[in-house]
Amino acid sequence: MTCGFRRREALPKDCRLRILLTNGRFPVSLDLARQLHRAGHTVFCVDPMRFHVCAFSVAVKESHTVPAPHDDAKGYVNGVVEAVRKWKIDQIIPVHEEIFFLAESGEREILDRLFAPAFELLVTLHNKWEFTKMMKRMDMDVPKAHLCKNYADVENLSLDKYEHGLALKPCFGRASIGVYHLQAGEPLPKPENLDVGHHNHYIAQEWIKGDRYCAYAVVRDGKPEAIGLYPTFDTVDGSSSVFFRQQYHAGIYAYIERFCQRCTEIHGPFTGQIAFDFVEDVASKRIMTINCNPRATSALHLWTGSPDLAYAMTNTLPDEIAADRPIQPPTTPFRSAHVQGSAGLLIWEHQDDTISAWAKHMAHLMGTRDVVWCWRDLMPTMAQPFLLTEYYRICRQTGLQLPDLLESQVSWEPKGEQLKAVRRMIVEQNEQDDRKLRERQHGLLEEQKTRETDAGTWAEQTDVAVANAFRFSEPQDSPTLGRKEQPIVPLLRDSVLSESSQMDKLSTASHLEAGI
Numbered sequence: 290m291t292c293g294f295r296r297r298e299a300l301p302k303d304c305r306l307r308i309l310l311t312n313g314r315f316p317v318s319l320d321l322a323r324q325l326h327r328a329g330h331t332v333f334c335v336d337p338m339r340f341h342v343c344a345f346s347v348a349v350k351e352s353h354t355v356p357a358p359h360d361d362a363k364g365y366v367n368g369v370v371e372a373v374r375k376w377k378i379d380q381i382i383p384v385h386e387e388i389f390f391l392a393e394s395g396e397r398e399i400l401d402r403l404f405a406p407a408f409e410l411l412v413t414l415h416n417k418w419e420f421t422k423m424m425k426r427m428d429m430d431v432p433k434a435h436l437c438k439n440y441a442d443v444e445n446l447s448l449d450k451y452e453h454g455l456a457l458k459p460c461f462g463r464a465s466i467g468v469y470h471l472q473a474g475e476p477l478p479k480p481e482n483l484d485v486g487h488h489n490h491y492i493a494q495e496w497i498k499g500d501r502y503c504a505y506a507v508v509r510d511g512k513p514e515a516i517g518l519y520p521t522f523d524t525v526d527g528s529s530s531v532f533f534r535q536q537y538h539a540g541i542y543a544y545i546e547r548f549c550q551r552c553t554e555i556h557g558p559f560t561g562q563i564a565f566d567f568v569e570d571v572a573s574k575r576i577m578t579i580n581c582n583p584r585a586t587s588a589l590h591l592w593t594g595s596p597d598l599a600y601a602m603t604n605t606l607p608d609e610i611a612a613d614r615p616i617q618p619p620t621t622p623f624r625s626a627h628v629q630g631s632a633g634l635l636i637w638e639h640q641d642d643t644i645s646a647w648a649k650h651m652a653h654l655m656g657t658r659d660v661v662w663c664w665r666d667l668m669p670t671m672a673q674p675f676l677l678t679e680y681y682r683i684c685r686q687t688g689l690q691l692p693d694l695l696e697s698q699v700s701w702e703p704k705g706e707q708l709k710a711v712r713r714m715i716v717e718q719n720e721q722d723d724r725k726l727r728e729r730q731h732g733l734l735e736e737q738k739t740r741e742t743d744a745g746t747w748a749e750q751t752d753v754a755v756a757n758a759f760r761f762s763e764p765q766d767s768p769t770l771g772r773k774e775q776p777i778v779p780l781l782r783d784s785v786l787s788e789s790s791q792m793d794k795l796s797t798a799s800h801l802e803a804g805i
Contacts, residue, residue, distance in 0.1 A: 298327055298328065298329075298596045299327070299328065299329030299596075300328055300329040300330075300600075300605055301329075302329075304329070304603075304605050305328075305329045305330050305331065306330045306331070306379040306380050306603055307330070307331045307333065307376060307377055307378050307379045307380075308325055308330050308331065308332050308333065308378065308379065308380050308381075308382055308603070309333050309334070309335065309369070309372055309373065309376065309378045309380070309381045309382070309402075310322060310332065310333070310334045310335075310343070310349075310382055310384055311335060311369070311381065311382070311383045311384050311385070311387040311388070311391065312334070312335070312336045312337075312341075312384050312385055312387060312699055313334040313335075313336040313338075313341040313342065313343030313344060313349065313352055314336055314338055314341040314342065314343070314695055314699075315342075315384060315385065315695065316342070316587075316590070316660050316661055317384060317385075317585055317586070317587055317589060317590070318334070318341075318342070318343050318384050319342045319343050319346055319348075319660070319661060319669055320589060320590055320593055320660050321382065321384065321585065321589060321599075322334065322343055322346060322348040322349050323346070323348040323593075323663065323666065324589075324592055324593075324595065324596060324598055324599045325348070325382075325599045325602070325603075326347075326348035326349075327348075327594075327595075327596040327599065328596035328599035328600055328603070328605070329596075330599065330603065331350050332348055332349050332350060333349065333350055333351050333352070333353070333372065333376045333378065334349050334351075334352040334353070335352070335353045335354075335355045335368060335369060335372050336352065336354065336355070337354065337355060337356060337357035337358075337365075337698045337699070338354070338698075339354050340675070340676060340679055341676070342661070342669045342672070342676060343669075345668040345669045345671075345672040346666055346668065346669050347665075347666050347668070348666060351376065353368065353371075353372050353375075354368075355368030355369065355372075356368060357698035357699070358387050358390040358698070358699055358701075359697060359698050359699060359700055359701070359702070360698070362390050362393075365387070365390055366390060366391065366394040366396060366399070369381070369391065369399060370396055370398050370399060373398050373399065373402065374398070378402060379402065380402050380404060380602075380603060381399060381402045381403045381404065382404050382585070382602060383403065383404070383405055383562075383584055383585065384584070384585050385584060385585070385696070385699045385700075386463075386584065386696075386699055386700050386701040387699050387701075388403075388405050388411065388583070388584045388701075389408070389411060389412070389415070389701035390701060391403055391405070392405055392406075392407065392408040392411050393408045404560070404561055404562070404602060405560075405561040405562070405583070405584075406556070406559055406560060406561045406583065407556075409714060409718045410552075410556050410559070410583075410718075411583050412711060412714065412715065413715065413718060414563070414581045414582075414583040415461065415581070415582070415583060415701075416460050416461060416715070417434075417458065417459075417460045417461075417462065417492045417494070417580065418434065418436050418460045418490065418492045419460075419715055419719075420580075420581050421434045421492065421494070422719070423722070424548075424578065426555070426722060426723075426726060427548070427551040427552065427555065428551070429544070429547070429548060429551065429578070430544075430575060430576060430577045430578075431577055431578060431579070432494050432495035432496075432497055432568075432577055432579060433451075433494075433495040434492050434493060434494045434495065435455075435492070435493040436460075436490060436491075436492060436493075437457070437485055437490065437491040437492070437493055438485075438486075438487065438490050439485060439486055439487070440480050440483065440485055440486075442485075443457065443471075443477060443478075443483065443485060443491070443493070444477065446471065446493050448471055448472060448473040449473040451473075451495055451496065453472075453495075453496040453497070453498050454470055454471050454472035454473065454496045455470075455471045455493040455494060455495060455496055456468060456469070456470060456471075456493070456494045456495075456496050456579075457469040457470075457471050457478075457483075457491055457492075457493050457494075458491060458492060458494070459484075459489055459490075459491055459492075460489075460490045460491060460492050461489075461701075461702060461703065463582075463696070463700070467484070469483070470496060471493065488704065488708065494579060497568040497570055497577060497579070498568075498570070498571055499568045499569045499570045499571045500520065500568070500569045500571070501520065501521040501566065501567065501568055502518055502519065502520050502521065502536070502538065502541060502566075502567040502568075502569070503518070503519055503521060503564065503565075503566055503567070503586065503587075503588055504516065504517065504518045504541055504545060504564060504565045504566075504567060504588065505517045505518075505562070505563075505564045505585075505586050505588030505589060505591075506545055506549075506562070506563050506564070506615065507561075507562055507598065507601045507602055508549055508559050508560060508561060508562075508563060509560050509601075509604060510558040510559075510560060511549050511550065511552070511553030511558040511559050511560075512549060512614070512615075513545060513546055513549055513614070513615040514601035514606065514614055514615055514616065515592075515597070515598055515601040515614075515615050515616045515617070516542055516545055516615040516616075516617065517535060517588045517589065517591040517592065517598075517617065517618050518535065518536055518537065518538055518541055518542070518588070519533045519534050519535060519536060519588060519591060520534070520536055533587060533588065533590045533591055534591075535591045535617065535618040535620055537617065538569075540569070540576045541567055541569075541576060542615070544567070544576055544578070545565070546615070554729065555722050555725050555726060555729075556722070561583065562583065562584055562585050562586075562602075563581065563582070563583050564581070564582040564583075564584070564585075564586040564588060565578045565580065565581055565582075566578065566579050566580040566581075567579070590660050591618035592618050592619070593660055595618070595619050597610060597616055597618075597619065598616075598618075601616060661673070680694060680695075
């Protein structure tokens with residue numbers, strides 16, 4: 290079925306792709322499908338649920354039911370392979386944590402089409418402790434952190450050293466699930482309430498007070514194609530935002546570009562989606578990232594109604610906007626990037642908030658557009674009562690809350706032998722990264738020595754050349770030869786050495802800027 294909003298901004302037919310989304314249950318899935326459709330691509334979808342929001346959208350050509358990856362990873366992978374063959378898929382764009390199951394699958398039909406980095410890098414970015422280590426290795430600014438392998442490690446934390454305490458959260462976690470704010474003088478969570486142990490490591494991260502932002506980027510070959518950023522306002526659970534407004538921040542944009550560069554130097558060219566949670570310290574104005582999600586996030590709602598992000602994802606950016614990489618969400622007097630998830634705003638997390646905060650929330654609720662609503666694609670909105678009824682029926686059967694229900698089937702939580710294998714892989718990856726870093730540092734030192742040697746040799750050759758020039762250009766018995774030669778030769782030599790020294794200083798500064 291063809292949607293009317295597609296035609297005007299559609300790519301030429303030879304640039305259009307057949308794209309598979311890895312689930313269709315989230316507003317992000319629907320919005321991404323519409324953006325891709327607007328760009329002219331043909332969109333397909335797989336999901337463990339028979340009924341989901343994308344199944345009702347005219348932007349999705351066809352949907353297929355597959356096993357839940359959390360419960361049957363092999364069945365899910367086989368279902369995706371079947372969809373790739375049946376629909377002749379050109380590109381697979383992951384939406385949520387299905388990305389890990391697909392990247393780990395080893396199936397060439399999936400890996401050759403998957404818009405994501407290698408599994409090893411995905412795990413490093415997703416694991417909060419390994420991500421912190423990686424960022425420090427690349428000389429990127431992150432809060433101080435400690436690894437807690439058991440409850441004794443939690444008890445031994447020196448909370449009095451941190452003005453605002455520590456954030457304690459699972460290394461493999463998402464949103465605000467299982468997060469505790471530890472502060473000096475306050476009781477720790479009880480052991481029975483804290484699932485920390487060999488099977489589930491935690492990270493204790495310095496709690497930073499400041500302005501919070503969520504960023505999302507599409508990266509290709511180590512260079513960001515698109516970056517969106519919004520400040521954190523209304524949330525459902527104290528973490529997941531439901532109101533999105535684009536805001537440019539030069540420091541954060543530079544941080545993301547620097548990350549892409551340094552990550553590429555160690556791991557090779559990064560390609561895929563990546564999102565960060567940032568905090569800008571109130572006092573020092575330091576910009577630090579506290580979390581990373583190497584997948585789609587709600588920040589792509591900033592491009593609602595625009596095909597630009599779809600162009601970036603499919604490597605089809607038109608020349609007129611490609612020159613402005615990384616592109617930003619479009620904002621004009623007639624179309625601002627203010628969007629909302631209406632259901633989320635209605636269940637906004639509002640405990641302990643003030644009247645002014647409530648008033649601001651109501652302004653957001655009444656004055657912004659809903660990401661699900663589209664007058665040319667009405668069925669996803671009209672199907673909401675049916676979908677909610679179906680979801681709550683399943684909630685009663687499973688005993689899960691609605692947010693847990695939607696995420697549980699597609700969440701990646703390594704356990705048992707898989708967890709052991711993942712940890713072994715992480716150790717090997719760390720050793721490999723450290724070796725690459727040492728080799729790069731050694732190469733730079735050798736390069737510097739070569740430049741210094743070349744500069745010294747050049748200076749000696751310059752002395753000889755200048756002396757010869759004077760000898761052949763003036764009579765040997767000239768009484769002025771000695772007086773002229775002595776000051777001029779050292780002067781030229783010193784000039785050459787000075788220029789070489791300046792080049793070395795600039796090169797050293799560049800290496801320091803690159804985190805070497």
